[in-house]
Structures are given as C-alpha cells and as structure tokens.
Amino acid sequence: MLFKGGGVSAVSSWILSIAGVVCLSVLIELVLPDGQMNRYIKGTFSFVIVLVIISPIPKLLNSNYDVSKLFNYDETYMLDENYLYQLNLNKLNKLQEDVTAEAYSNGYKNVKVYIDADIFDSHLNISSVYVDLSELVISQNAEHRDITKIKQHITNLVQQFIEIDEEKISYGN
Numbered sequence: 275m276l277f278k279g280g281g282v283s284a285v286s287s288w289i290l291s292i293a294g295v296v297c298l299s300v301l302i303e304l305v306l307p308d309g310q311m312n313r314y315i316k317g318t319f320s321f322v323i324v325l326v327i328i329s330p331i332p333k334l335l336n337s338n339y340d341v342s343k344l345f346n347y348d349e350t351y352m353l354d355e356n357y358l359y360q361l362n363l364n365k366l367n368k369l370q371e372d373v374t375a376e377a378y379s380n381g382y383k384n385v386k387v388y389i390d391a392d393i394f395d396s397h398l399n400i401s402s403v404y405v406d407l408s409e410l411v412i413s414q415n416a417e418h419r420d421i422t423k424i425k426q427h428i429t430n431l432v433q434q435f436i437e438i439d440e441e442k443i444s445y446g447n
Contacts, residue, residue, distance in 0.1 A: 288330060295319070295326050355394060362393035369435055376431045381416025382424065384409040389436070402442045403432055 299319035306312045370387045377385040386406035391398055405428055407421075418424050429443050 291326050291329075292323070295323050299323065358396060359393055362391070362395075362398045365398055366391060366393065372435050373432055376434070377428055380427065380431065381413040382428065383411040383413060385428065387432070400436055400438055400442075402444065403436060403438060404444050404446065405432070406446045408446055 299316070299322075302315060302319065303312070306315060366389050370389055373387045374385055377387075386409075388404040388406070389400055390402045390404070391400040405425075407424075407428075410424070412419060412424070416424075418427055425445055428445075429440055432438070432443055433440070
C-alpha cells in the first residue's frame with residue numbers, strides 16, 4: 275500500500291518499486307531473444323513501468339493527503355537569529371543615515387539620530403527615537419533658526435521615515 279503510512283518511507287518504497295520494475299525489464303530483455311515476442315514483452319513492461327510511476331496519483335486525489343508528510347516536513351522552523359539581527363541592524367542604520375542626510379539637506383548639520391528598537395524581533399518595532407542636537411550647526415539655507423521650530427521640523431523629518439508618535443521622539447541639546 276503505497277503512501278498509506280506517508281513520510282519518507284513511502285517515497286523510498288515507491289522509488290524502489292520503479293527501480294525494481296526497470297531492473298526486471300532489463301533482465302528479461304537480456305534473456306529473451308530478438309524477435310516478435312521481445313517487442314510485445316518490452317511494450318508490456320513499459321506499460322507496467324508507467325503504472326508503477328503513476329500508482330500514487332489516485333491515492334493522492336481521493337484523500338486529503340498532506341504533502342508535508344511526503345517529505346517528512348516538520349511544521350516548526352527556527353529563525354536564524356543572526357540573520358534577523360543583521361537585517362534589522364542594517365535597517366536601523368539606514369533609517370538613521372536617511373534622517374541625518376535629510377536634516378543635513380534641510381540645513382541642519384551634525385544632527386545625530388539614535389533609534390531604539392528590538393532588533394531580535396521578526397518585525398522591527400521601533401520604541402523610541404533620540405535626536406542629539408548638542409553639536410547642531412545651522413546653515414544659511416536652513417528654514418528655521420528657533421530651536422523649538424527646528425525640533426518640530428526634525429520631528430517631521432523623522433516621521434517621514436519612521437512611523438512613530440511624536441511623544442516617542444526626544445531631544446538632547
């Protein structure tokens with residue numbers, strides 16, 4: 275009963291069945307002399323090989339067969355924490371660079387952005403953003419000169435890149 279038990283043993287027994295029929299047909303071909311009878315026997319064994327190959331199909335179609343059992347697939351999986359850590363760390367660094375570059379293009383130099391997030395979580399959840407303005411240099415093309423308006427402008431810049439509430443953005447100066 276092919277595939278009754280499922281799993282790798284069912285697949286291996288099916289493959290062994292195919293190999294056995296092919297080997298048997300080769301042996302019979304070697305033993306039989308050439309002639310009319312040899313052609314009929316080859317045709318019969320070809321038909322038997324096709325039947326052995328397609329034999330699991332009716333069983334798969336008639337039942338709710340779980341394909342994962344076919345390959346002995348385990349439903350549980352393990353996240354590669356090193357990959358996840360590096361991926362999220364790269365995302366954080368890119369966000370920090372983007373916000374800093376945008377602040378620079380708006381006339382605010384030496385703005386340092388620090389993002390606090392759980393980088394081991396599969397979905398990067400940012401808990402807070404800290405903006406250091408202690409070395410802030412305001413260039414000629416800056417839109418604002420007042421520190422309160424600068425903070426609000428930088429808050430808007432941060433929120434362009436990061437979905438975060440305004441209350442979770444803090445400043446140091």
